[in-house]
Amino acid sequence: MDSLILYLFSSLSLGGLYALMTLGLVVVYGILRLINFAYGELVMVTGYGLLVFGNTEMVWPLVAFLSIGVAIVVAVLMERIAFRPVRFSSPSTMLITSFAISTLLQNIALLAVSPRPQAVRLPSFFVESVTVGDLRFRVVDIAALVVSIAALVILSILVRRTIIGIALRAAADDFTMTRLLGVRANQIIAVAFAISGFLAGIVALFWVGRSSLVEPAIGLQPVLIAFIASVVGGMENLKGAVLGGYLLGFLTVGLQTWLPQAMLDYRNAVLFAIVIVLLLLRPEGLIQPVYSRQRR
Numbered sequence: 001m002d003s004l005i006l007y008l009f010s011s012l013s014l015g016g017l018y019a020l021m022t023l024g025l026v027v028v029y030g031i032l033r034l035i036n037f038a039y040g041e042l043v044m045v046t047g048y049g050l051l052v053f054g055n056t057e058m059v060w061p062l063v064a065f066l067s068i069g070v071a072i073v074v075a076v077l078m079e080r081i082a083f084r085p086v087r088f089s090s091p092s093t094m095l096i097t098s099f100a101i102s103t104l105l106q107n108i109a110l111l112a113v114s115p116r117p118q119a120v121r122l123p124s125f126f127v128e129s130v131t132v133g134d135l136r137f138r139v140v141d142i143a144a145l146v147v148s149i150a151a152l153v154i155l156s157i158l159v160r161r162t163i164i165g166i167a168l169r170a171a172a173d174d175f176t177m178t179r180l181l182g183v184r185a186n187q188i189i190a191v192a193f194a195i196s197g198f199l200a201g202i203v204a205l206f207w208v209g210r211s212s213l214v215e216p217a218i219g220l221q222p223v224l225i226a227f228i229a230s231v232v233g234g235m236e237n238l239k240g241a242v243l244g245g246y247l248l249g250f251l252t253v254g255l256q257t258w259l260p261q262a263m264l265d266y267r268n269a270v271l272f273a274i275v276i277v278l279l280l281l282r283p284e285g286l287i288q289p290v291y292s293r294q295r296r
Contacts, residue, residue: 002135007257013141015249016148017203021226022233022241023155024199028192029235030172032087034094038078038101039226040219042197044109046071046204047120047214051113054121063121068201074105075197076190084186102219109216117213126209144206151202152242155195159238164191232278234285243286 028036049067054060082101086093125139159165170178171188179185200222207222208214225248233244251274255267263270278286 003257005135006137007253009137009145010141010257011250011253012246013145013148013249014253015246016145016152017206017245018225018229018249018252019242019245020148020151020199020203021222022229022245023152023238024196024203025223025226026230026235026238026241027168027199028196029230030238031168031175031189031192032083032094033091034083034098035227036196037095037098037223037227038105039196039200040221040223041102041105042071042075042200043204043207043219043222044105044214044216045074046201047208047218048109048113048118050120050122050205050208051118051214060121060123064205067204068198071201071204072194072197075193075200079190079193084189087189106216113216115216117211117215120208120212120214122209122212126212140206140209147202147206151199155199158195164188168192228275232275232285234287237285237287240285240287247286 024042025036025039028034028039046067049070050063053063053066056063058066078101082097083094086097125143128139129136130139130142131137157165159169167178167183167188168191170181171183171185171192175185178188203222208218226245229244229248230241231244232247233242234240248271251271252267255270256264259267259270
């Protein structure tokens with residue numbers, strides 16, 4: 001029973017972060033049909049924000065707040081400078097642009113900072129634990145669980161109860177009709193990128209916190225996880241993104257926990273094999289798209 005409780009707790013904690021990663025990718029894809037592979041670099045710039053601001057006298061909550069702000073600004077600038085000029089080009093052009101941005105930002109980090117991993121100042125709760133009965137929980141995992149659930153709730157309220165959220169959903173449903181009804185396309189797309197940057201910033205706090213190190217390629221794994229989870233859950237649906245993120249979290253922790261010791265080195269291969277089977281059974285994702293454009 002103790003092992004099951006720890007498994008559920010760890011899976012929910014990791015799955016929440018995976019869900020936030022996936023939402024950051026899907027919220028942009030829903031409007032532009034763009035898989036933004038430069039999304040991982042938003043995690044990177046947040047990490048370097050933690051590095052730069054952490055070397056000052058500022059308290060860590062302010063450091064985290066400013067670092068997330070850097071990710072939001074970079075995401076909006078990314079849309080304005082790189083994606084807006086090619087918005088009406090072919091999907092392949094948009095995809096190549098995202099790879100170009102990713103490479104550019106990584107090289108800026110290589111030249112401006114260092115190719116070597118840099119140590120980041122983190123608060124003590126990243127290494128502390130609490131004991132409840134016979135169970136021992138890491139404080140950072142509790143924080144990740146609480147923050148991810150809070151972010152998902154806030155995003156859900158934003159999407160369902162606010163004018164901006166309604167406009168985002170309408171744009172994801174039929175972008176052309178939304179523009180004809182008077183919604184400003186540039187504003188909605190900028191908001192989508194800002195949300196993407198905000199979610200990447202939150203994820204980066206805990207992703208960097210796992211090792212206390214940041215490097216130019218730190219965003220590669222998060223963007224791959226987000227892409228895989230979004231495909232499994234359904235690229236056309238925010239609920240599918242959340243489901244895919246949590247499912248991938250449960251699978252990752254489960255394989256780490258219960259695979260025989262001799263097979264631990266092959267856990268990624270086993271994970272991808274499970275993903276392939278899921279896609280063979282449900283090629284459109286676990287949750288089918290409900291947008292009107294899919295019914296035409």
